[in-house]
Amino acid sequence: MESCECKCTKECVFVPYLPLNKPEKYASLSKVFKMSKMARLLKDIEPSQRQVYVDSICFEAEARLRDPVWGCVGIIRDLKLQLEILKRELKKKRMALEEIQRSIILRARF
Protein backbone atom coordinates (compact mmCIF):
# COMPACT_ATOMS: atom_id res chain seq x y z
CA MET A 1 0.00 0.00 0.00
CA GLU A 2 1.74 3.14 -1.18
CA SER A 3 0.35 5.30 1.64
CA CYS A 4 2.09 3.06 4.16
CA GLU A 5 5.52 4.00 2.95
CA CYS A 6 5.07 7.58 4.16
CA LYS A 7 3.21 9.27 7.01
CA CYS A 8 -0.06 7.90 8.38
CA THR A 9 -3.15 8.80 6.42
CA LYS A 10 -6.81 7.88 6.96
CA GLU A 11 -6.47 5.31 4.16
CA CYS A 12 -3.56 3.52 5.82
CA VAL A 13 -4.51 0.02 6.98
CA PHE A 14 -2.53 0.53 10.19
CA VAL A 15 -4.56 3.53 11.43
CA PRO A 16 -7.09 1.48 13.50
CA TYR A 17 -4.28 -0.26 15.35
CA LEU A 18 -1.91 2.61 16.11
CA PRO A 19 -2.50 5.32 18.72
CA LEU A 20 -3.08 8.57 16.80
CA ASN A 21 -1.26 10.55 19.48
CA LYS A 22 1.89 8.49 18.97
CA PRO A 23 3.01 9.06 15.38
CA GLU A 24 6.51 7.96 16.39
CA LYS A 25 5.22 4.37 16.52
CA TYR A 26 4.41 4.43 12.84
CA ALA A 27 7.66 6.25 12.15
CA SER A 28 9.62 3.44 13.84
CA LEU A 29 7.68 0.81 11.90
CA SER A 30 8.27 2.42 8.55
CA LYS A 31 11.96 2.95 9.29
CA VAL A 32 12.56 -0.74 9.91
CA PHE A 33 10.00 -2.78 7.99
CA LYS A 34 8.97 -3.11 4.38
CA MET A 35 5.54 -1.61 4.97
CA SER A 36 3.95 -2.98 1.80
CA LYS A 37 4.68 -6.52 3.09
CA MET A 38 3.57 -5.61 6.62
CA ALA A 39 0.27 -4.27 5.25
CA ARG A 40 -0.25 -7.47 3.24
CA LEU A 41 0.41 -9.58 6.33
CA LEU A 42 -2.09 -7.44 8.28
CA LYS A 43 -4.79 -8.16 5.74
CA ASP A 44 -4.10 -11.91 5.89
CA ILE A 45 -4.28 -11.99 9.70
CA GLU A 46 -7.69 -12.57 11.24
CA PRO A 47 -9.18 -9.35 12.72
CA SER A 48 -9.01 -10.52 16.35
CA GLN A 49 -5.24 -10.95 16.02
CA ARG A 50 -4.42 -7.73 14.20
CA GLN A 51 -3.81 -5.59 17.29
CA VAL A 52 -1.38 -8.22 18.63
CA TYR A 53 0.35 -8.20 15.25
CA VAL A 54 0.73 -4.40 15.12
CA ASP A 55 1.90 -4.26 18.75
CA SER A 56 4.47 -6.96 18.06
CA ILE A 57 5.91 -5.28 14.96
CA CYS A 58 6.05 -1.95 16.85
CA PHE A 59 7.92 -3.66 19.70
CA GLU A 60 10.31 -5.26 17.21
CA ALA A 61 10.93 -2.03 15.31
CA GLU A 62 11.61 -0.08 18.51
CA ALA A 63 13.97 -2.81 19.75
CA ARG A 64 15.92 -2.67 16.46
CA LEU A 65 16.24 1.11 16.54
CA ARG A 66 17.31 1.02 20.21
CA ASP A 67 19.83 -1.79 19.69
CA PRO A 68 20.74 -1.93 15.98
CA VAL A 69 23.09 -4.93 16.34
CA TRP A 70 20.83 -7.26 18.31
CA GLY A 71 17.29 -5.83 18.23
CA CYS A 72 14.69 -8.22 19.64
CA VAL A 73 17.20 -11.06 19.39
CA GLY A 74 19.17 -9.37 22.20
CA ILE A 75 16.14 -9.67 24.45
CA ILE A 76 15.85 -13.36 23.49
CA ARG A 77 19.57 -13.87 24.23
CA ASP A 78 19.21 -12.22 27.67
CA LEU A 79 16.09 -14.21 28.55
CA LYS A 80 17.78 -17.48 27.53
CA LEU A 81 20.73 -16.56 29.73
CA GLN A 82 18.42 -15.83 32.68
CA LEU A 83 16.66 -19.16 32.04
CA GLU A 84 19.98 -21.03 32.12
CA ILE A 85 20.92 -19.37 35.42
CA LEU A 86 17.55 -20.22 36.97
CA LYS A 87 17.70 -23.82 35.69
CA ARG A 88 21.13 -24.28 37.28
CA GLU A 89 19.91 -22.79 40.57
CA LEU A 90 16.79 -24.96 40.51
CA LYS A 91 18.90 -28.07 39.87
CA LYS A 92 21.04 -27.23 42.92
CA LYS A 93 17.98 -26.73 45.14
CA ARG A 94 16.44 -30.00 43.89
CA MET A 95 19.66 -31.86 44.65
CA ALA A 96 19.85 -30.30 48.11
CA LEU A 97 16.26 -31.35 48.85
CA GLU A 98 16.90 -34.89 47.55
CA GLU A 99 20.00 -35.11 49.72
CA ILE A 100 17.98 -34.11 52.80
CA GLN A 101 15.25 -36.66 51.95
CA ARG A 102 17.87 -39.40 51.56
CA SER A 103 19.42 -38.55 54.94
CA ILE A 104 15.96 -38.55 56.62
CA ILE A 105 15.25 -42.03 55.18
CA LEU A 106 18.66 -43.27 56.34
CA ARG A 107 18.12 -41.85 59.84
CA ALA A 108 14.69 -43.50 60.03
CA ARG A 109 16.23 -46.88 59.16
CA PHE A 110 18.93 -46.93 61.85
Place this chain on the structure above:
Amino acid sequence: MESCECKCTKECVFVPYLPLNKPEKYASLSKVFKMSKMARLLKDIEPSQRQVYVDSICFEAEARLRDPVWGCVGIIRDLKLQLEILKRELKKKRMALEEIQRSIILRARF
Protein backbone atom coordinates in the same frame (compact mmCIF):
# COMPACT_ATOMS: atom_id res chain seq x y z
CA MET B 1 21.12 0.74 -1.61
CA GLU B 2 18.97 -0.07 -4.62
CA SER B 3 20.62 -3.45 -5.20
CA CYS B 4 19.45 -4.56 -1.77
CA GLU B 5 15.82 -4.36 -2.70
CA CYS B 6 16.21 -7.19 -5.20
CA LYS B 7 18.36 -10.33 -5.44
CA CYS B 8 21.89 -10.47 -4.04
CA THR B 9 24.57 -9.02 -6.27
CA LYS B 10 28.32 -8.68 -5.74
CA GLU B 11 27.78 -5.01 -4.91
CA CYS B 12 25.30 -5.73 -2.15
CA VAL B 13 26.69 -4.82 1.28
CA PHE B 14 25.16 -7.96 2.77
CA VAL B 15 27.09 -10.41 0.57
CA PRO B 16 30.05 -10.91 2.98
CA TYR B 17 27.68 -11.80 5.81
CA LEU B 18 25.21 -14.12 4.09
CA PRO B 19 25.94 -17.72 3.01
CA LEU B 20 25.97 -17.71 -0.79
CA ASN B 21 24.40 -21.18 -0.86
CA LYS B 22 21.40 -19.94 1.08
CA PRO B 23 19.73 -17.27 -1.06
CA GLU B 24 16.51 -17.83 0.90
CA LYS B 25 18.11 -15.98 3.80
CA TYR B 26 18.36 -12.81 1.79
CA ALA B 27 14.91 -13.42 0.36
CA SER B 28 13.45 -13.56 3.89
CA LEU B 29 15.30 -10.39 4.86
CA SER B 30 14.10 -8.43 1.87
CA LYS B 31 10.53 -9.64 2.33
CA VAL B 32 10.33 -8.29 5.87
CA PHE B 33 12.75 -5.39 6.26
CA LYS B 34 13.28 -2.08 4.57
CA MET B 35 16.61 -3.09 3.09
CA SER B 36 17.84 0.47 2.41
CA LYS B 37 17.59 1.14 6.18
CA MET B 38 19.11 -2.25 7.04
CA ALA B 39 22.06 -1.51 4.73
CA ARG B 40 22.53 1.92 6.36
CA LEU B 41 22.50 0.33 9.82
CA LEU B 42 25.07 -2.24 8.63
CA LYS B 43 27.44 0.52 7.57
CA ASP B 44 27.09 2.29 10.93
CA ILE B 45 27.81 -0.89 12.91
CA GLU B 46 31.43 -1.63 13.69
CA PRO B 47 32.86 -4.43 11.50
CA SER B 48 33.31 -6.92 14.36
CA GLN B 49 29.58 -6.73 15.11
CA ARG B 50 28.25 -6.91 11.55
CA GLN B 51 27.92 -10.71 11.38
CA VAL B 52 25.92 -10.67 14.64
CA TYR B 53 23.73 -7.96 13.17
CA VAL B 54 23.04 -9.85 9.93
CA ASP B 55 22.39 -13.12 11.80
CA SER B 56 19.98 -11.32 14.13
CA ILE B 57 17.97 -9.68 11.32
CA CYS B 58 17.82 -13.04 9.47
CA PHE B 59 16.54 -14.72 12.64
CA GLU B 60 13.95 -11.96 13.09
CA ALA B 61 12.80 -12.07 9.47
CA GLU B 62 12.45 -15.86 9.52
CA ALA B 63 10.50 -15.69 12.80
CA ARG B 64 8.10 -13.12 11.31
CA LEU B 65 7.49 -15.19 8.18
CA ARG B 66 6.97 -18.35 10.26
CA ASP B 67 4.64 -16.65 12.74
CA PRO B 68 3.21 -13.49 11.13
CA VAL B 69 1.20 -12.43 14.19
CA TRP B 70 3.90 -12.69 16.86
CA GLY B 71 7.26 -13.08 15.09
CA CYS B 72 10.23 -12.84 17.46
CA VAL B 73 7.94 -11.35 20.10
CA GLY B 74 6.25 -14.77 20.38
CA ILE B 75 9.60 -16.29 21.34
CA ILE B 76 10.06 -13.52 23.95
CA ARG B 77 6.53 -14.18 25.28
CA ASP B 78 7.24 -17.94 25.58
CA LEU B 79 10.60 -17.40 27.26
CA LYS B 80 9.06 -14.96 29.77
CA LEU B 81 6.39 -17.54 30.54
CA GLN B 82 9.03 -20.23 31.08
CA LEU B 83 10.95 -17.82 33.33
CA GLU B 84 7.85 -17.17 35.44
CA ILE B 85 7.23 -20.93 35.83
CA LEU B 86 10.85 -21.52 36.87
CA LYS B 87 10.81 -18.56 39.29
CA ARG B 88 7.70 -19.94 40.99
CA GLU B 89 9.25 -23.41 41.20
CA LEU B 90 12.48 -21.99 42.58
CA LYS B 91 10.57 -20.00 45.20
CA LYS B 92 8.80 -23.19 46.33
CA LYS B 93 12.09 -25.09 46.61
CA ARG B 94 13.71 -22.21 48.55
CA MET B 95 10.78 -22.14 50.96
CA ALA B 96 10.93 -25.91 51.40
CA LEU B 97 14.66 -25.72 52.18
CA GLU B 98 14.13 -22.82 54.62
CA GLU B 99 11.38 -24.79 56.34
CA ILE B 100 13.72 -27.77 56.76
CA GLN B 101 16.47 -25.53 58.12
CA ARG B 102 14.05 -23.98 60.63
CA SER B 103 12.91 -27.42 61.82
CA ILE B 104 16.55 -28.58 62.19
CA ILE B 105 17.32 -25.49 64.32
CA LEU B 106 14.20 -26.08 66.43
CA ARG B 107 15.08 -29.76 66.95
CA ALA B 108 18.62 -28.83 67.97
CA ARG B 109 17.26 -26.41 70.61
CA PHE B 110 14.97 -28.90 72.37
